[in-house]
Amino acid sequence: METEPIKKVSGGKITFITLICIISAALIYYSIMSMMSPERELSRLKSLPGVITDEKNPVDQRIFTDSAYLKMLRQKSFLQSRSLMAETDSIYFIVNLSDSTANLEISGVSVHETKIKSFRISSILMKGDEYPILTMFSTPLTIANSFATIKKEPVMIKMAPKDTSEYKPDVMPDTSIVEPVNFKLEMTNGIILYVYQEEKEKAADRISFRRFDISDRVTDTWNSVKSVAQFKIPQYHPFIKLIIPRSDAKIIYRALPKKGQIAVYR
Amino acid sequence: MGDDKILNEEQLSGTEKTTENQTPGEKGDITSINTPFLSKLRLNVKLFLLLRTVFFFFITIITALFIIIFFLFIVPILQENASVKKTEIANNKDFKKGADYKKQVGLLTKDIQRLTRKYNTYTSGLSYIVINTTDNRFFLYKNKKLIREGFCSTGSLMMLKTEKGKAWVFKTPRGKRWIQGKITNPSWRRPDWSFIEEGSPVPSKDDPSRYESGVLGDYALGIGDGFLIHGTIYKRFLGMPVTHGCVRLNDEDLEVVYNTLNIGSKVYIF
Numbered sequence: 001m002e003t004e005p006i007k008k009v010s011g012g013k014i015t016f017i018t019l020i021c022i023i024s025a026a027l028i029y030y031s032i033m034s035m036m037s038p039e040r041e042l043s044r045l046k047s048l049p050g051v052i053t054d055e056k057n058p059v060d061q062r063i064f065t066d067s068a069y070l071k072m073l074r075q076k077s078f079l080q081s082r083s084l085m086a087e088t089d090s091i092y093f094i095v096n097l098s099d100s101t102a103n104l105e106i107s108g109v110s111v112h113e114t115k116i117k118s119f120r121i122s123s124i125l126m127k128g129d130e131y132p133i134l135t136m137f138s139t140p141l142t143i144a145n146s147f148a149t150i151k152k153e154p155v156m157i158k159m160a161p162k163d164t165s166e167y168k169p170d171v172m173p174d175t176s177i178v179e180p181v182n183f184k185l186e187m188t189n190g191i192i193l194y195v196y197q198e199e200k201e202k203a204a205d206r207i208s209f210r211r212f213d214i215s216d217r218v219t220d221t222w223n224s225v226k227s228v229a230q231f232k233i234p235q236y237h238p239f240i241k242l243i244i245p246r247s248d249a250k251i252i253y254r255a256l257p258k259k260g261q262i263a264v265y266r
Numbered sequence: 267m268g269d270d271k272i273l274n275e276e277q278l279s280g281t282e283k284t285t286e287n288q289t290p291g292e293k294g295d296i297t298s299i300n301t302p303f304l305s306k307l308r309l310n311v312k313l314f315l316l317l318r319t320v321f322f323f324f325i326t327i328i329t330a331l332f333i334i335i336f337f338l339f340i341v342p343i344l345q346e347n348a349s350v351k352k353t354e355i356a357n358n359k360d361f362k363k364g365a366d367y368k369k370q371v372g373l374l375t376k377d378i379q380r381l382t383r384k385y386n387t388y389t390s391g392l393s394y395i396v397i398n399t400t401d402n403r404f405f406l407y408k409n410k411k412l413i414r415e416g417f418c419s420t421g422s423l424m425m426l427k428t429e430k431g432k433a434w435v436f437k438t439p440r441g442k443r444w445i446q447g448k449i450t451n452p453s454w455r456r457p458d459w460s461f462i463e464e465g466s467p468v469p470s471k472d473d474p475s476r477y478e479s480g481v482l483g484d485y486a487l488g489i490g491d492g493f494l495i496h497g498t499i500y501k502r503f504l505g506m507p508v509t510h511g512c513v514r515l516n517d518e519d520l521e522v523v524y525n526t527l528n529i530g531s532k533v534y535i536f
Binding site: 023027030031034035036037038059060063064065067068072075076080083086089090091104106107109111112122127129130131155158159160162163166167173214217218221224225236251254255257 | 336348362366378394396398401427441442464
């Protein structure tokens with residue numbers, strides 16, 4: 001009597017299937033945790049001081065669903081933030097997404113203006129609850145860290161000659177060198193402002209942009225993976241991405257102080 | 267004859283065994299697609315192993331690439347599309363008619379008007395100058411209107427170091443300053459770094475060799491901390507960062523700037 005041969009499953013196949021399952025599970029878990037992070041960030045913003053409405057003088061919450069009121073609130077929040085910065089003597093940056101302009105100002109005087117070619121903004125800042133977002137924007141955003149493809153202050157070191165025979169007069173600086181300009185400014189409240197140059201015709205510009213973008217994504221992903229590995233929801237950083245002409249991007253990056261301030265109107 | 271078609275894996279790799287009844291297609295690995303082509307291919311042992319290695323290599327590369335793209339690009343897109351509670355705009359007409367709404371809108375309108383008035387006062391109707399140190403350009407304003415613009419020279423961002431460890435950074439200060447003094451036919455009192463830069467011995471403080479006339483142009487405007495807006499004999503360097511921190515202008519621009527700005531006029535440098 002013939003018996004049906006028992007199909008043997010090889011060890012390699014089991015390992016392969018197990019590996020696929022583990023990788024898929026890890027990817028799904030990571031995706032879910034990452035997708036939970038924007039909502040958690042919004043909850044954090046809501047819990048910030050100043051966002052919780054005054055209990056002694058309660059305001060009817062329906063007012064925050066009125067578009068005309070919200071528009072005025074947005075205007076007030078922006079003016080408030082600008083006024084605070086104008087009281088200082090240092091240089092600050094104004095981003096007006098509503099009319100696509102970006103300005104450098106000193107004490108309320110606009111010293112440099114540029115047109116924003118295009119921009120992208122985090123869904124949390126665009127769609128999230130208006131009131132906490134507006135409260136956050138009613139005070140200036142302060143730069144905590146910055147990263148760029150150019151130096152903030154390109155200081156060149158020159159050793160003093162020992163005597164007059166060693167002295168060489170300064171040569172004319174080479175102003176024809178055009179460096180790609182892309183930078184990101186991390187704010188103390190977690191928001192990140194990215195500024196990319198508009199010009200991408202040259203291969204060097206595209207390579208610089210890709211390198212800058214990829215290195216930023218790798219850093220961000222690595223931090224997220226570390227959090228998820230510890231079963232924590234990763235940190236979500238709301239962002240604003242601006243594309244402006246290279247020359248303006250360079251001026252803005254070099255002019256802004258290391259701990260400079262920014263106001264955003266959206 | 268049939269035995270010829272059976273592939274003895276032990277002979278091939280020395281690690282795995284196949285039974286006599288097992289065809290190559292039933293081997294159990296992921297390449298087990300039972301087609302005549304593959305069966306023929308398996309007879310060519312070396313080619314088969316090479317193709318299998320190449321296949322696994324590409325599968326590994328593609329999987330790794332997918333994982334990288336997933337982490338770097340797909341997850342951020344998913345994050346952005348994750349549901350965030352959106353403010354629902356109701357625009358309730360009955361509520362808008364209420365006294366509470368009108369009161370809140372009134373308060374907000376007053377605040378906006380107050381802040382706008384306050385902000386407008388910051389831009390002075392008086393004369394002021396704006397200096398762009400990145401592009402080495404200046405912009406002169408009077409009554410909130412641009413009356414002159416042109417090239418200037420600002421700090422070279424050079425750091426002069428001596429063997430003894432002394433250092434100077436030739437940088438134009440940024441931010442808000444004001445005109446603190448106006449001089450005609452200025453002469454330059456050379457600071458220590460001016461001698462050190464040339465490798466000359468540094469003379470005493472009141473030594474006559476420290477004083478040079480004619481190098482600063484016809485006018486100079488002091489902006490504090492020893493920094494000046496002045497003329498230059500190096501006109502070909504205008505538009506370039508070559509100075510020791512002062513702002514150099516050509517003769518015509520300098521005259522207009524001197525005649526437009528008064529002591530106390532604002533100087534905005536960025």
